[in-house]
Amino acid sequence: MTGFGHNSEDEAEGRIEALAEMMARLPxxxxxxxxxxxxxxxxxxxxxxxxxxxxxxDVAAAARECVQCGNLSTAETCAICREERRANGEICVVEDVASLWAMERAGAFRGRYHVLGGLLSALDNVGPDDLRIPRLRGRIADEGVREVILALPATVDGQTTAHYVADAVEGSATVSTLAQGVPVGGELDYLDDGTIGAALRARRSL
Amino acid sequence: MTGFGHNSEDEAEGRIEALAEMMARLPxxxxxxxxxxxxxxxxxxxxxxxxxxxxxxDVAAAARECVQCGNLSTAETCAICREERRANGEICVVEDVASLWAMERAGAFRGRYHVLGGLLSALDNVGPDDLRIPRLRGRIADEGVREVILALPATVDGQTTAHYVADAVEGSATVSTLAQGVPVGGELDYLDDGTIGAALRARRSL
Structure with missing residues (x-):
């Protein structure tokens, strides 16, 4: 407590309060x-x-978008795009970096990604030119991509975007999308009707 | 994207991941x-x-304990201790700064505080000398305190500490404690038996 002069400004506590208010803006x-x-x-x-x-x-100064796929990186191209083994002819199209991280956590996909940077939305005035779609067509040619896997949200905007991307790459690669159905560990009683309907239509023989 | 040299270090993304890991250590x-x-x-x-x-x-460098009450402040004495109107003869004894902030949010107490900095605990080896109890006795004399209000948690350690503080200030000020009972908006069906018993014993005539 020594070494500090007496400070009588009334808003002294304001700095702690201001920090708490900034922290509260984090999701x-x-x-x-x-x-x-x-x-x-x-x-x-x-x-x-x-x-x-x-x-x-440090991260605020260093982080930027990978020039290839749009992933967050502190280098010009991200670690996934730099890894040769991941050039396996598959590209997974995701809405944003959060979706890319979710796919990576699952550990089931071994190819590369393409981050659109959003979804088409008439309401929010987001058109194809606002997304990273033209770049995807270039990558299909450059990287010898055979399959484009759409991992977009099962919402109206997500499905609109999926159809647009599928049309845009038609002829240059096959297009697939994540399966819809009962989540692992999901109980039917707690599932919405739409999911149950989709799971029933997509049923497979055992 | 221009102006950055090509950087191929493999742990580039590690800095973003390291930041996320630090953030995850926040409660x-x-x-x-x-x-x-x-x-x-x-x-x-x-x-x-x-x-x-x-x-x-800024806050990491500036924040320290108020020399009077132990509240967090960026000045030598906190805003509450500096405000003359709050020298109303009442001191509220709390475990920590979080409790002080909770009392202030409620807006029901107009006196000053005394932050103990913890609770007596035989298990964690916290004795009276580890807490700000001697300083409390000095303040009762210096500030003309008539009533000490204990706002300590309703746990074993909290109640042990309450009894110890009550004994320590006996004779120099009256001692009271927060009432126990049914929380505002609380439904009996969801309350534990201890709270219902305490509320029944402390019943008051309407």
């Missing part, structure tokens, strides 16, 4: 959990708070 | 929501990510 944190996070960090200043602030500055 | 964020928070910040670098990192550096 998953509300005002209360943001305050708890600030207290948690203040109890771990050297081990967490300062390194976290440094990492945020 | 209220898991690995998945931490990744979502990183993506959210990267889409708002100048408006959120950089200001947030700056605010964290």
């Amino acid at each position: 998953g944190l509300g005002p209360r959990s943001a305050r708890r996070a600030v207290l948690h960090m203040l109890q771990r200043r050297d081990l967490l708070m300062t390194p976290l602030a440094d990492a945020m500055h | 209220g964020l898991g690995p998945r929501s931490a990744r979502r928070a990183v993506l959210h910040m990267l889409q708002r670098r100048d408006l959120l990510m950089t200001p947030l990192a700056d605010a964290m550096h």
Whole structure:
């Protein structure tokens, strides 16, 4: 406590409060959990708070889109596009980087990705030129892609975009899409009617 | 994308992943929501990510304990201790700064606080000398405190601490504690038996 002059400005606490308000703008944190996070960090200043602030500055300055696929990277091309083994003739088209990370977590896909950067949306005025669709056609030729796998959300905009992408690459590669059905561990009683209907229509023989 | 040299280090993405792992150490964020928070910040670098990192550096350097009450402050004494109107002869004893903030949110207490900095705990080897109890006795004399209000958790350690503090200040001020009972909006069916019993014993005539 020594070494600090007496400071009587009334808004001194405002800086802690302002930090909590900024934290509360992160998804998953509300005002209360943001305050708890600030207290948690203040109890771990050297081990967490300062390194976290440094990492945020670092990543904010370094992160950019992979010029090939649109994935987040700190290099010009991302690690997936740099890995030769992943040039297996398959490209998985996803809406955003969050979807790419979800696919990677599942660990089931061994090819490369193409991040559209959004979905077609008449309501939000997002057209084909706002998405990374022309670049996809170039990659199919350049990288010898045989199959384009659409991993887009099962929403109206997602399915509109899927049809548009399928039309755009028609003739240059085969197009497939993720199966719809009962999630692993899903109980029928808790599933919506649309999913049950789709799972029934796509039933397979055992 | 121009102006960056080609960078082929394989751990380039590691910095984004490392940031997500640090974020996941905050309470209220898991690995998945931490990744979502990183993506959210990267889409708002100048408006959120950089200001947030700056605010964290700022608060990490400036925040300290109020020399009077133990509240978090960026000044030597906190805003509550500096406000003359709050020297109303009442001191509310709380476990930590989170409890102090919860009391302030409720807006029902107009006096000053005393943050113990923890609870007595035989299991965790926390004794009276580890808490801010001696300082409380000094404040009762210095600030003309008439009533000490204990706002400590209704746990074994909380109640042990409450009894210890009550004994320590006996004779110099009256001691009271928060009422126990049915929470506002609480339904009896969802309440534990202990709370119902306490509410029944503390019943009051209408």
